[in-house]
Amino acid sequence: MARRKKLTKVVFGVLLGVLISQFSSREECKQPKPAPRVAPAAPAHNLVFVGVMTAARYLDSRAKAVYDTWGRRVPGKVMFFSSEDSYSEDVPLVALPGVDDTYPPQKKSFMMLKHMYDHYIDQYEWFLRADDDVYVRTDRLEELLRSIDSKKPWFIGQTGRGNTEEFGMLSLESDENFCMGGPGVIFSRETLKRMAPYVDECLANLYTTHEDVELGRCVRRFAGISCTWSYEMQVILYHNQSGQAAFSGDLKQKEVHRAITLHPVKQPQYMYRLDKYVKALKIQNYQQETIDLHRGIASAMAELGYRIDHLQEVSLVEGLRLFPEERGSEGYLGDTSLLGLPQSLTRQKPTTLDDVLDWEFISKSLYSYKDLNPRRRIGSSLKEGLGDVVRDIMELINSYSKQRGRVIDFKEILYGYWRLDPVHGVDLILDLLLVYRKYRGHKMTVQVRRHAYVQQTFTGISVREVKNFDFPHISQRPSSTQAVPVHRKIVNQIISTFEQIPPIFHSDNVTKKETINFILPLSGRHEIFKRFLKMYEEVCIKQSEETRLFVILYTEKVEDFNRSSVLIENIQRKYSSSGVSVVTVNETFTRARALEHGLKLLAHDDLTLFIDVDIVFDTKSLLRIRQNTVKDKSIYFPIVYSLYNPKLLNKSYPLDDYAFFNSAIVDEDNGFWRQFGFGIVSLYKSDYVTLGGLNLLISGWGSEDVTFYDEAIKSKLKIVRSVDPSLIHVYHSIDCDINLDVFQRNMCLGTQASMLGSLKQLQKLYKKYEYLFKNLGTW
Ligand SMILES: *[C@@H]1O[C@H](CO)[C@@H](O)[C@H](O)[C@H]1NC(C)=O
Ligand SMILES: *[C@@H]1O[C@H](CO)[C@@H](O)[C@H](O)[C@H]1NC(C)=O
Ligand SMILES: *[C@@H]1O[C@H](CO)[C@@H](O)[C@H](O)[C@H]1NC(C)=O
Ligand SMILES: *[C@@H]1O[C@H](CO)[C@@H](O)[C@H](O)[C@H]1NC(C)=O
Numbered sequence: 001m002a003r004r005k006k007l008t009k010v011v012f013g014v015l016l017g018v019l020i021s022q023f024s025s026r027e028e029c030k031q032p033k034p035a036p037r038v039a040p041a042a043p044a045h046n047l048v049f050v051g052v053m054t055a056a057r058y059l060d061s062r063a064k065a066v067y068d069t070w071g072r073r074v075p076g077k078v079m080f081f082s083s084e085d086s087y088s089e090d091v092p093l094v095a096l097p098g099v100d101d102t103y104p105p106q107k108k109s110f111m112m113l114k115h116m117y118d119h120y121i122d123q124y125e126w127f128l129r130a131d132d133d134v135y136v137r138t139d140r141l142e143e144l145l146r147s148i149d150s151k152k153p154w155f156i157g158q159t160g161r162g163n164t165e166e167f168g169m170l171s172l173e174s175d176e177n178f179c180m181g182g183p184g185v186i187f188s189r190e191t192l193k194r195m196a197p198y199v200d201e202c203l204a205n206l207y208t209t210h211e212d213v214e215l216g217r218c219v220r221r222f223a224g225i226s227c228t229w230s231y232e233m234q235v236i237l238y239h240n241q242s243g244q245a246a247f248s249g250d251l252k253q254k255e256v257h258r259a260i261t262l263h264p265v266k267q268p269q270y271m272y273r274l275d276k277y278v279k280a281l282k283i284q285n286y287q288q289e290t291i292d293l294h295r296g297i298a299s300a301m302a303e304l305g306y307r308i309d310h311l312q313e314v315s316l317v318e319g320l321r322l323f324p325e326e327r328g329s330e331g332y333l334g335d336t337s338l339l340g341l342p343q344s345l346t347r348q349k350p351t352t353l354d355d356v357l358d359w360e361f362i363s364k365s366l367y368s369y370k371d372l373n374p375r376r377r378i379g380s381s382l383k384e385g386l387g388d389v390v391r392d393i394m395e396l397i398n399s400y401s402k403q404r405g406r407v408i409d410f411k412e413i414l415y416g417y418w419r420l421d422p423v424h425g426v427d428l429i430l431d432l433l434l435v436y437r438k439y440r441g442h443k444m445t446v447q448v449r450r451h452a453y454v455q456q457t458f459t460g461i462s463v464r465e466v467k468n469f470d471f472p473h474i475s476q477r478p479s480s481t482q483a484v485p486v487h488r489k490i491v492n493q494i495i496s497t498f499e500q501i502p503p504i505f506h507s508d509n510v511t512k513k514e515t516i517n518f519i520l521p522l523s524g525r526h527e528i529f530k531r532f533l534k535m536y537e538e539v540c541i542k543q544s545e546e547t548r549l550f551v552i553l554y555t556e557k558v559e560d561f562n563r564s565s566v567l568i569e570n571i572q573r574k575y576s577s578s579g580v581s582v583v584t585v586n587e588t589f590t591r592a593r594a595l596e597h598g599l600k601l602l603a604h605d606d607l608t609l610f611i612d613v614d615i616v617f618d619t620k621s622l623l624r625i626r627q628n629t630v631k632d633k634s635i636y637f638p639i640v641y642s643l644y645n646p647k648l649l650n651k652s653y654p655l656d657d658y659a660f661f662n663s664a665i666v667d668e669d670n671g672f673w674r675q676f677g678f679g680i681v682s683l684y685k686s687d688y689v690t691l692g693g694l695n696l697l698i699s700g701w702g703s704e705d706v707t708f709y710d711e712a713i714k715s716k717l718k719i720v721r722s723v724d725p726s727l728i729h730v731y732h733s734i735d736c737d738i739n740l741d742v743f744q745r746n747m748c749l750g751t752q753a754s755m756l757g758s759l760k761q762l763q764k765l766y767k768k769y770e771y772l773f774k775n776l777g778t779w
């Protein structure tokens with residue numbers, strides 16, 4: 001059951017992946033954006049000097065991680081400061097004479113500031129004292145620094161006055177403070193100029209063992225200023241209390257999104273991870289910006305009377321094309337199909353009743369009439385989606401906080417409505433409970449409610465190629481497609497992208513056709529087996545496919561057993577090399593044990609397919625099996641199309657005619673994709689063995705396939721999970737044995753019910769035969 005939930009998330013995640021959001025919230029629409037700050041123009045390369053305090057033993061771990069990530073992007077210069085005898089080839093290092101790596105690093109800190117003053121005071125406007133466990137979002141740092149007048153003395157940091165235990169022991173007067181060291185301390189040039197000449201005097205007069213407290217004292221004494229008193233600082237210079245565990249978990253948190261510096265990142269691997277996350281946020285912003293700009297171009301061109309879908313041919317003046325790059329080339333930006341629908345309260349105008357999009361209601365649970373289960377838990381995918389939306393709304397609302405001297409915090413979603421439509425996107429109406437805190441003027445804290453109307457528009461589909469998967473029997477692709485930057489890919493339309501990229505798999509050029517070993521457990525079911533064998537004969541034997549079939553034949557149903565045995569003998573006689581063999585098993589049927597019986601006959605390196613007698617396949621399925629299953633690399637779990645009970649559709653199937661099912665119409669009424677079926681698997685025997693095989697202890701109606709899938713996911717192997725429209729599961733009724741244990745029986749009954757018919761069909765039947773249900777009481 002847990003597996004089911006996870007899968008839904010995967011599917012939904014893909015949808016959200018192509019969403020570009022737009023917001024329109026009542027309050028914010030009326031507010032003008034603050035004018036961009038006019039920056040005093042310092043060239044980017046000498047805005048700030050960053051001194052990172054580190055120690056000899058961290059040079060090739062933390063210091064290297066800093067230099068590999070944000071360090072190189074500083075709008076200015078970064079240097080690392082360590083003890084006298086330190087040496088590094090990885091980072092630009094100053095080994096401070098007369099300084100060792102003892103803690104607290106008071107001398108190191110003061111001598112570092114002195115070094116900055118002696119060598120760089122005239123070259124940089126700002127000086128940042130940083131630790132080797134801090135992460136800095138350098139673009140935001142630049143934005144902040146450029147908004148402040150660096151000619152004045154500034155001492156910027158997260159203000160501290162000592163915690164309760166330390167109270168009174170830091171030798172601070174009641175109005176005195178210091179900037180806490182961890183998340184970073186920023187000096188303007190003027191501040192450093194005033195205090196650095198007195199570093200020796202400060203070092204000679206330490207009151208405590210706290211480096212940052214002493215720094216604050218020195219700055220106050222000689223520069224005459226204290227650490228900035230600003231509510232904002234604890235947000236933008238963010239310190240997390242979790243110590244070693246900080247930033248090792250989920251990074252999708254408002255604290256991470258709002259901050260300029262993040263502290264502490266103790267393990268280098270988390271520094272790299274954080275960096276990737278922050279970069280991904282940036283990419284998202286660029287994508288949004290790209291789309292917005294193109295929406296602008298498109299609407300401007302429309303105003304000028306051009307046809308939107310012909311923009312790629314437009315020249316602004318003779319010889320100057322609007323989009324110089326050709327459609328389909330990497331730099332082409334003219335795809336209007338990526339723009340999505342403009343936001344509007346009436347973007348979807350139903351003309352018939354069927355066009356009306358239905359809303360689902362969100363509160364503690366999710367309510368929808370169209371689901372089999374009308375009241376259900378809010379799935380993790382929707383939860384995450386709502387979280388993203390709320391974070392964006394709050395960012396928008398709070399973008400005016402500084403000017404207004406207030407912050408607004410999110411508390412909860414009281415209720416909401418949402419609807420989703422592939423063409424129009426997502427609509428959300430949310431009633432939010434917020435906390436309004438005014439910290440300037442008349443201070444107050446009140447709870448407020450806000451309605452938010454959110455529209456998320458789908459852009460066109462874009463394709464990204466992930467290149468980390470070596471398929472040995474696939475020929476090398478041309479190098480031109482290898483390193484197309486992601487952002488370029490994103491703006492290329494799916495069609496043109498497909499044109500340039502050769503298919504991942506060369507359908508006709510799998511150099512050596514690997515033999516597929518079918519393992520077919522069979523107990524009873526003779527008539528269906530007859531169909532299966534006929535199909536096998538036509539698709540595999542007659543067409544000389546490289547396959548073998550192992551029928552694991554159970555004796556329990558004697559009559560069927562005899563007749564099936566005869567069929568197999570016949571086919572073995574008919575073809576000198578039929579590749580069909582049989583294993584007779586005289587025990588109670590369990591699927592897992594049956595498969596094991598088959599596997600015993602295979603060699604370590606054999607490719608095997610676990611199949612069921614109800615499945616109909618064709619040559620295309622074989623191709624996909626060979627392509628998607630790679631020894632030591634991947635296991636293929638195809639998603640089969642499962643036909644509903646034909647009786648409910650007032651149909652009947654010619655059960656003996658496999659070719660009829662080969663051409664079955666794949667749609668919503670005839671059947672469904674068995675997202676939660678994991679029984680059909682293709683893999684190498686060696687990988688099966690590595691994974692520890694199937695759980696043989698499960699008897700009766702199996703869940704062994706689900707367990708095995710779980711193991712496969714946890715392993716290093718890749719899972720290839722994809723719908724295969726030529727693997728059809730033909731409907732048959734299932735008996736759920738009354739003797740099964742509760743879990744298995746419920747699972748069996750669930751499967752039975754889900755295979756009956758589409759919800760639409762069931763509803764129709766219910767309406768028709770409503771009177772039959774009248775006397776059933778509550779159920
Ligand atoms: C910050 O600390 C809190 C409480 O210790 C923790 O729950 C949270 O996950 C941490 N945040 C990050 C981004 O690590
Ligand atoms: C198939 O691959 C072989 C060698 O890998 C190559 O010589 C041949 O041209 C390929 N055929 C096609 C149709 O690509
Ligand atoms: C099955 O075949 C065996 C021998 O081949 C025979 O003895 C037995 O009677 C048959 N059973 C049925 C039910 O046909
Ligand atoms: C299966 O085993 C049972 C008892 O172990 C035996 O009576 C029966 O004849 C066997 N059936 C076949 C087909 O071998």
Ligand SMILES: *[C@@H]1O[C@H](CO)[C@@H](O)[C@H](O)[C@H]1NC(C)=O
Pocket residue numbers: 650
């Ligand atoms: C089922 O189909 C038959 C003929 O195809 C038709 O006569 C019959 O009315 C249909 N039954 C229902 C319930 O639609």
